Amino acid sequence: MKLSKSGMGTIRINNLDEMYPIQDMLLQSGQIVQYEAGIFAYGNVPMLVKRNVEQVIREELDRAGLIEVQLPTLQPEKIWQASDRWQKYIDDGVMFTIMTDKGNYCMAPTAEEAVVEFAREKLKSYKHLPVNFYQIGEKYRHEIRTRGYMLRGKSFLMMDAYSFDEDFEGLEENYRITREAYLEISKRLHLNAIPVVADNGDMGGKKSEEFMVISPIGEDTILYDEKTGIGLNTEILDRPDYKEYLKAEYNIDDISNLKEKKTIEIGHIFQLGTRYSETMNATFTAKDGTNKPYVMGCYGIGVSRVMAAIYENSRLTDKDGNIVGISLPANIAPYTVQIIPKVENEAKMKDAMNFYEKMEGHAILDDRNKVMIGEKIKDAKVYGTPFVAILGDKVEEGKVELEETLTGEKQVLSIDEAVEFLNKQREK
RNA sequence: UGGGGUGUACGUCAGAGGCUAGACGGCGUGAUUUGGGAUCACGAGGCCGCGGGUUCGAAUCCCGCCACCCCAACCA
Numbered sequence: 001m002k003l004s005k006s007g008m009g010t011i012r013i014n015n016l017d018e019m020y021p022i023q024d025m026l027l028q029s030g031q032i033v034q035y036e037a038g039i040f041a042y043g044n045v046p047m048l049v050k051r052n053v054e055q056v057i058r059e060e061l062d063r064a065g066l067i068e069v070q071l072p073t074l075q076p077e078k079i080w081q082a083s084d085r086w087q088k089y090i091d092d093g094v095m096f097t098i099m100t101d102k103g104n105y106c107m108a109p110t111a112e113e114a115v116v117e118f119a120r121e122k123l124k125s126y127k128h129l130p131v132n133f134y135q136i137g138e139k140y141r142h143e144i145r146t147r148g149y150m151l152r153g154k155s156f157l158m159m160d161a162y163s164f165d166e167d168f169e170g171l172e173e174n175y176r177i178t179r180e181a182y183l184e185i186s187k188r189l190h191l192n193a194i195p196v197v198a199d200n201g202d203m204g205g206k207k208s209e210e211f212m213v214i215s216p217i218g219e220d221t222i223l224y225d226e227k228t229g230i231g232l233n234t235e236i237l238d239r240p241d242y243k244e245y246l247k248a249e250y251n252i253d254d255i256s257n258l259k260e261k262k263t264i265e266i267g268h269i270f271q272l273g274t275r276y277s278e279t280m281n282a283t284f285t286a287k288d289g290t291n292k293p294y295v296m297g298c299y300g301i302g303v304s305r306v307m308a309a310i311y312e313n314s315r316l317t318d319k320d321g322n323i324v325g326i327s328l329p330a331n332i333a334p335y336t337v338q339i340i341p342k343v344e345n346e347a348k349m350k351d352a353m354n355f356y357e358k359m360e361g362h363a364i365l366d367d368r369n370k371v372m373i374g375e376k377i378k379d380a381k382v383y384g385t386p387f388v389a390i391l392g393d394k395v396e397e398g399k400v401e402l403e404e405t406l407t408g409e410k411q412v413l414s415i416d417e418a419v420e421f422l423n424k425q426r427e428k
Numbered sequence: 429u430g431g432g433g434u435g436u437a438c439g440u441c442a443g444a445g446g447c448u449a450g451a452c453g454g455c456g457u458g459a460u461u462u463g464g465g466a467u468c469a470c471g472a473g474g475c476c477g478c479g480g481g482u483u484c485g486a487a488u489c490c491c492g493c494c495a496c497c498c499c500a501a502c503c504a
Contacts, residue, residue: 012453012465014440019498028439037496093429094503110504141503144429151504158504210504219503268504302504344462377464392463 001044001335002356004367010375011382020217021323022311023149029382038146038154045383048334050157050307054136056188056332057159057301064181066132066161071114073138077104079113082280096140096154107140112276112298115162120282123164123294129284130170132178134161136303147219150308151264157303164294166286171271171295175207178299182211182267185301190329191309193266194231196222211267211301217312218262225250227257234260264309267301316381316405325381327405330425337387337402337422338364338380342373348391351415355389355400358419362426381405387422 008030017024026032031043042050058068080086089095089109096107108114115133123129139158146152163174179195186193193211212222212231223232230250236242246252277283277293286292310332316325330336337359341352349367356365364383366376373392380388389400400418403410413421 009454010465012439014453016440017497030438034496092502139504143503145498145500145502147498156504160504265504300504305504340463342462372462372466374462374464374466379465390463394463 001363002365002367004369006044008368008379010371011379013382016323020148020151020312022315022326023308025323025326025382026311027149031382032150034149038143038152040150040153040155045334046307046311049310049328049332049384050304052332052334053189053303053306053310054157054159057136057185057303060181060185060188061134061159061161061178063184064177066134066178066181068135069118069133070135070137071108071111071118073108073140074098075106075108075111075114077106079117079280080106083113083116083276084279085113093144094141096142108137109139109141111135111137111160112162112272112296113280116276116280116282116294116296119162119164119294120280123284125285126166126287129294130163130165130174132161132163132174132297132299134159134299148217148308150304151217151219153304156305159301159303161299163297163299165296166284166292167295168271168273171273171297175269175271175297178297179209179269182269182299182301186211186213186266189306189310189332190313191266191306194222194224194229194263196231196233198233198268206271206273208268208270210265211269212263213266213309214261215264215309215312216262217309218264220263220265221260222263223258224261225252225257226259227254228252231261231263232258264305265302266306266309267299269299270297272296272298311384314384325405326384327381327386328384329428330386331428333384333386334362335364335383335385336362336426337389337418338366338383338385339389339391339400340366340373340376340380341391342393343367343369345393347397348393348395351398351400352391355391355415355418358415359422362422386425389418 011029013025013028026046027034031046033041077086090097095109098105123131136157136159138155140155143152143154146154161178163171165171165174182193191213193213195209196212198208198210212220214224221234223234223236230252239245274293274295277296283291283293311326314326314328315323316327318324339352339356342348352365356363364385386405388403388405391400395401395412399412399414401410401412402418
């Protein structure tokens with residue numbers, strides 16, 4: 001991206017929101033625009049960050065054997081009538097509906113109905129199972145209370161997967177595989193997600209786990225065992241038999257290690273069973289020739305929420321702890337480096353163009369005229385590139401001064417060395 | 429949906445009955461500058477959230493509404 005063509009002026013950040021400083025910075029610098037509570041536009045960089053998050057999720061789910069599909073965002077009333085959730089969702093007020101004289105529709109708040117409709121035409125025999133379909137698509141929920149900018153909006157990007165099995169043993173396996181993939185995904189996103197059993201620990205029947213990332217901006221609270229890394233629902237302590245229960249289920253006997261931690265819920269996985277397949281009459285032919293409802297699971301990750309969490313984790317501070325910018329992880333940052341040439345110096349400008357082209361789309365070039373270099377160096381902190389490269393009078397020709405924004409460490413490299421070094425950073 | 433907070437310029441915010449509503453950024457023009465948020469000059473930009481009231485006079489006081497934010501609740 002060339003800043004001279006990006007419409008960017010110079011940016012000065014004022015008083016930042018204490019609770020969500022980075023998202024406020026995105027707002028003040030025009031990288032996101034709020035239309036009303038919970039509805040945002042994404043500028044180039046946040047949009048690409050979100051896309052990179054998607055890509056990590058995609059790669060890990062594909063590796064785990066899930067199949068990507070795309071289900072409709074505009075969903076007809078009839079499939080919701082089939083599962084008996086149309087009126088419930090309207091009464092709850094969470095669904096955006098479109099009523100026309102030729103039929104009623106909703107903007108997908110979730111996709112259990114849509115996926116059952118999708119699967120029933122294909123999965124007719126036990127021979128076609130197991131399957132786990134996933135999609136990454138926009139979801140719409142009329143949240144009465146949105147929260148934390150993009151952490152909980154009315155329109156948000158979600159990865160939602162739905163597994164289909166013959167029986168509960170199959171479901172257990174699909175669930176286990178997806179759960180493992182979730183842990184890999186959270187590692188690659190630099191978010192240490194802890195699975196927490198969501199339903200009071202009543203095992204058997206329907207199991208569900210939330211993936212919680214410890215964060216001061218979290219909206220939930222969990223009990224975290226600092227010794228074992230196990231996360232627990234705070235409601236567990238309300239059980240009369242909690243001591244025995246913790247020992248039996250988690251082998252925890254020292255409760256003093258349990259600490260309350262604020263967390264962000266980035267994902268949730270469920271063993272659904274036959275609730276949807278039965279009500280929607282979606283069946284397959286089993287080995288014994290009888291028709292049986294699918295045994296289903298569903299699995300969600302809040303992609304835009306993950307993006308927001310990554311941003312809030314990427315704050316750049318000065319010696320006094322003031323927040324001065326953003327430094328994204330190199331494997332998520334769409335641009336690895338922001339190149340700042342001295343524009344008036346023709347040789348440096350030529351070097352910068354050369355460098356920019358060799359970065360093959362992974363660099364921002366600050367080629368704006370009439371902006372002083374000092375101002376550019378300051379502006380370089382708001383797009384979150386993990387590195388800044390300065391080509392000024394102080395550096396000899398053919399070389400760049402490369403600074404890691406997070407640590408402030410500087411090194412002088414030739415352009416080719418810098419390209420190689422930066423490309424390697426992205427692999428991490 | 430219960431409790432709390434805030435609405436004044438593009439942004440952050442002053443202004444607590446009195447004349448033409450301010451500051452600092454940002455934006456525009458010109459000059460001087462040019463490695464860690466330059467300086468000066470000039471300029472554009474406001475129905476002081478909306479509606480009603482009190483008053484000679486309201487951004488300011490009163491009533492109602494709306495919006496946004498936060499806490500609970502719910503969710504990814």
